Amino acid sequence: MAHAYEELLSFDVSALGEKLKAKAISPVELTEAYLDRIQRTDAKLRAYITVTADLARKSARKAEHEIVAGKWRGPFHGIPIGLKDLCYTKGIATTGGSKILGAFKPAHDCTVWTRLARAGAILLGKLNLHEFAYGITSSNPHWGFVRNPYNLERIPGGSSGGSAAAIVARSAAATIGTDTGGSIRIPAALCGCVGLKPTWSRVSRYGVLPLAYTMDHVGPITRSVRDAALMLNVIAGHDRNDSTSSRERVSDYTEKLDSPIAGMKIGIVRELTDNLSPDVQKSFDNAALQLRALGAAVDEVTIPSLPLSGVINGIVTWAEATEIHRQWMATQPQDYGDDVRRLLEVGMMIPAGAYVRAQRARARVLAEAMDALGDRDVLIAPGAAVAAPRIGESRRFDSDGGGIDVLAGILRFTQPFDVTGQPAIAIPTGLSADSLPLSMQIIGRPFAEATVLQVASAYEKARGALPAPPLIQEG
Amino acid sequence: MPLVTPETVKRTLKDLYDYDIDESSASRVANTAGAMLTLAEQLGSLGLDGIEPPFGYANLMTEAMRKAAKR
Numbered sequence: 001m002a003h004a005y006e007e008l009l010s011f012d013v014s015a016l017g018e019k020l021k022a023k024a025i026s027p028v029e030l031t032e033a034y035l036d037r038i039q040r041t042d043a044k045l046r047a048y049i050t051v052t053a054d055l056a057r058k059s060a061r062k063a064e065h066e067i068v069a070g071k072w073r074g075p076f077h078g079i080p081i082g083l084k085d086l087c088y089t090k091g092i093a094t095t096g097g098s099k100i101l102g103a104f105k106p107a108h109d110c111t112v113w114t115r116l117a118r119a120g121a122i123l124l125g126k127l128n129l130h131e132f133a134y135g136i137t138s139s140n141p142h143w144g145f146v147r148n149p150y151n152l153e154r155i156p157g158g159s160s161g162g163s164a165a166a167i168v169a170r171s172a173a174a175t176i177g178t179d180t181g182g183s184i185r186i187p188a189a190l191c192g193c194v195g196l197k198p199t200w201s202r203v204s205r206y207g208v209l210p211l212a213y214t215m216d217h218v219g220p221i222t223r224s225v226r227d228a229a230l231m232l233n234v235i236a237g238h239d240r241n242d243s244t245s246s247r248e249r250v251s252d253y254t255e256k257l258d259s260p261i262a263g264m265k266i267g268i269v270r271e272l273t274d275n276l277s278p279d280v281q282k283s284f285d286n287a288a289l290q291l292r293a294l295g296a297a298v299d300e301v302t303i304p305s306l307p308l309s310g311v312i313n314g315i316v317t318w319a320e321a322t323e324i325h326r327q328w329m330a331t332q333p334q335d336y337g338d339d340v341r342r343l344l345e346v347g348m349m350i351p352a353g354a355y356v357r358a359q360r361a362r363a364r365v366l367a368e369a370m371d372a373l374g375d376r377d378v379l380i381a382p383g384a385a386v387a388a389p390r391i392g393e394s395r396r397f398d399s400d401g402g403g404i405d406v407l408a409g410i411l412r413f414t415q416p417f418d419v420t421g422q423p424a425i426a427i428p429t430g431l432s433a434d435s436l437p438l439s440m441q442i443i444g445r446p447f448a449e450a451t452v453l454q455v456a457s458a459y460e461k462a463r464g465a466l467p468a469p470p471l472i473q474e475g
Numbered sequence: 476m477p478l479v480t481p482e483t484v485k486r487t488l489k490d491l492y493d494y495d496i497d498e499s500s501a502s503r504v505a506n507t508a509g510a511m512l513t514l515a516e517q518l519g520s521l522g523l524d525g526i527e528p529p530f531g532y533a534n535l536m537t538e539a540m541r542k543a544a545k546r
Contacts (some may be wrong), residue, residue: 214529243537305521311514318511330493342503345496348488349479349508354515360526361518 005033009170013227016173017075020067027067027078031060031122034080038124038171041471044152045169046144047162049085050093051125056080059122066120075230077120082172084163085126086133087113087218088207096209097129097159099142099335100328110207111239112176112218119234124172127162133178133211134321134340135159136186136407139391141337147391148191149469150436154388157190157410159183159211163221164191169471174231178208179217181313182414185426185441188221189383190410192428192437192466194456195221196228199446200421201246203232204239212320214359215313215418225427225457229253232449248447256454262295264455265376269443271306272381272413275404279432284382287429287440290462291380291455301372301379305365309416310408312365315350315358316419322347366420373445378455383439385409387432413441423449427456428466437466479509 008030011019019025035053042048063078085095088106095101109117117123128146130138138146138161146161148154149169156165160177164187167175177184179197188195196219203218210216220231232253239245268288276284292298322329325344333341372379389406417424424443432438440459444452481501488494496504 240541243534243541244531308514308518308521311511311518314511315515326492333494342500342507345484345488345500345504346507346511348492348494349484349504350511354512356528357515357518357523359528360523361521362529363526364521364523 005036008033009037012223013075013079013174013230014224016079017077017230020078021072023067027060027063027122028057030078031056031080031124034124034171034173037169041169041171044147044471045149045165045171046128046146047166047169047171048082048125049095049097049128049143049162052092052123055092056122056124063120063122073120074234076116076234078122079120079173080122080124081116082124082127082163082166082175083113084129084160084175084177086129086178086209087126087176089113089123089126092126094126094209095143097131097133097140097143100332102142106207108207111204111241112208112235115235127160127166127172127175129162130159130183131337131340132209132325133159133180133183134343136182136410137391138162138187145391148388148436149471150192151388151434152471153390154436155190155391157187157388160187160221164188164193164195167191167193167221167223168469174223174227175221177219177221178211179219179414179418180211180215180317181411181418184217184219184221185383185414185424186410188426189439190388190437192431192439192469193221193223194225194228194428195219195426196232196449196453197417197424198232198236198449199246199423201244202248202423202447202449203235204242204245206239206241210320210324212317214320215316217418225425225453225460226254226257228425229257229453246447251450253450253453256450257457259454260295261291261455261458264296264378266291266296266298266455267301267372267376267379268298269306269372269379269381270300270302275385275409276382277386279387280382280385280438283429283432283438284440287459288380290459294458294462296455301376303365303368303372303416305361305368306416308361309365309419310412312358312361312419313415315354318343318347319350319355322350362419365416366422369416369420369422370445377444377451379443381441381443382413383426383441384413387434387436387438417441417443422446423452425452425456427460429463431467435467479505479512481505484508
């Protein structure tokens with residue numbers, strides 16, 4: 001029997017916003033639907049670290065009063081969302097997925113939450129992640145292993161694993177993630193939802209626990225491309241509390257979502273087309289065909305230095321994370337999970353010269369990426385080489401006995417665009433033979449999020465809906 | 476490949492960070508760091524002559540002004 005709230009939970013933010021504005025649904029009822037959903041799914045999923053039920057109900061009543069009084073604030077007014085637990089929330093536990101910050105309650109909000117709260121969003125809670133965002137499995141030793149809604153024995157990806165799992169399990173209408181080596185796009189790819197890493201500096205990092213200052217991006221994880229655009233409309237823009245945030249003009253990111261892509265030029269990144277699983281290869285080829293069918297000209301491009309992006313991303317992240325964690329590593333190293341502590345120990349061995357060289361090399365990779373774009377509008381690549389690995393799986397062997405490091409095989413698709421800081425979106429392309437989500441990335445010029453979203457939206461409409469995960473079908 | 480030994484790891488972490496690490500962990504860290512430093516050498520082959528590090532004086536000034544204003 002279908003649950004009473006199922007229909008409410010089936011709408012994306014775009015549809016909910018219209019219904020809330022028209023007073024066809026109530027923020028109070030909607031929030032109760034999401035809290036009920038969390039209650040029913042999260043023991044299995046472990047997407048949440050903290051559920052802020054009382055605050056959510058209070059905010060929902062306030063939103064209802066305002067909307068009834070004709071004071072509708074916009075598409076996020078009355079929308080229940082979740083924040084990755086790296087995002088500061090005043091007076092609410094912000095753990096970073098760690099034991100070290102298990103009791104930490106910030107004295108202020110991060111800018112992203114300040115803007116979403118001002119837009120009328122309702123906070124359902126704080127979402128689980130890989131400890132301190134330093135890893136891509138979200139197998140968190142302190143707060144539980146986050147599970148993939150399509151298969152509970154598989155990882156959701158990470159580090160924003162809870163943010164993507166909650167979207168796909170329908171236990172949040174929209175969420176915030178962060179991306180330093182792929183932590184928005186990887187979980188979106190493995191869980192089957194949309195993850196947008198905006199241009200570096202497009203969204204303020206103020207009040208977001210850093211992993212690597214010069215490589216951290218904050219962005220939306222959502223059910224649809226339109227939702228990602230709506231969320232970016234709220235969170236993008238200069239922030240005086242983040243001196244690195246850009247003063248580049250913020251456009252209406254929904255403006256081009258219904259524009260055709262016929263005549264646009266799209267380049268497939270050659271360096272990211274090898275060593276794909278057969279399912280990924282087939283799904284990506286079909287996506288490229290679909291883009292051609294929509295009238296885009298698709299050809300192949302090359303970014304020769306791209307294979308060194310993993311080294312650049314690794315060295316910069318190692319060095320910066322080690323500085324950020326220096327004090328805790330000196331006083332309580334035993335409180336880190338083994339994998340994160342080891343990464344921080346490696347970081348302590350990175351010479352200053354290697355760090356500076358890696359930073360300089362970023363300009364080389366970006367220059368080549370811009371050359372590859374040339375007169376093209378966007379680039380495309382698979383979201384990952386494989387579908388979601390099993391929890392604990394680190395190597396995968398083929399029939400010839402050859403093996404690949406599955407986690408490195410996932411990271412190499414996303415790290416390059418953290419190195420270059422370009423906007424990149426992960427969007428589902430279908431399901432594998434094992435019924436696991438597969439994904440494509442669309443990458444644009446710096447600050448050309450609107451174009452990336454335009455192509456993603458056209459593809460999403462042509463692709464049609466994906467089958468829901470078993471967790472939803474079971475109710 | 477640059478030689479990073481477990482002993483180097485143990486001494487560096489102790490001397491510079493006042494941090495102790497056991498032998499097997501030191502070996503793993505040494506292997507990973509050594510491999511990474513070898514790859515880091517390859518970055519020089521990208522042709523980095525004339526490329527400055529991405530340092531922004533405007534950001535430095537903004538940070539300084541922000542901190543000064545809070546005093």
